[in-house]
Amino acid sequence: MIHSFEERSFRIWEFSVHHSRLLIRSAKIDEDDFNVDLIFTAVDYLSLPDHMKGLEIDTASDKEIKSIENLLNKQINKNDITIIVANGKRHFVVSAGFKISKNKLDLLDSGREIP
Structure with a gap:
C-alpha cells in the first residue's frame, strides 16, 4: 500500500475525454476540512466504481500487470x-501521470490549473 484514505469517501468528480484527465475527489465537509484529489493525466483506461469509501492506493502486482496487458x-x-x-x-x-493533491478548492472548482 502506498497511500491510505480509510475514513474518506471518494467519487469520480470529472473526466475530460478531450484532455484525457480524470479527477477523483474526496470533497471537504466544512471550511476547516480539505479536498483530497487524485488527478490522472493522459488516461488510457480506467476500471473503477463511481463511489468509493476507505480507498487505498497500491502498486500493481506482476500478475495484475500481465492481466491488464x-x-x-x-x-x-x-x-x-x-x-x-x-x-x-x-x-x-x-x-501517464498521477498526482495526489490536498486543497481547499470550492465544490465546483475542478482545479484544472493543477498540472
Missing part, C-alpha cells in the same frame, strides 16, 4: 498503472 492487448509500463483498492476490491487506472 492482456485486456488492453499491448505492453504497459508498470509505472503507468495505479491500483485503487475500495471495498475490498482492486480497481485500476492506466495513465
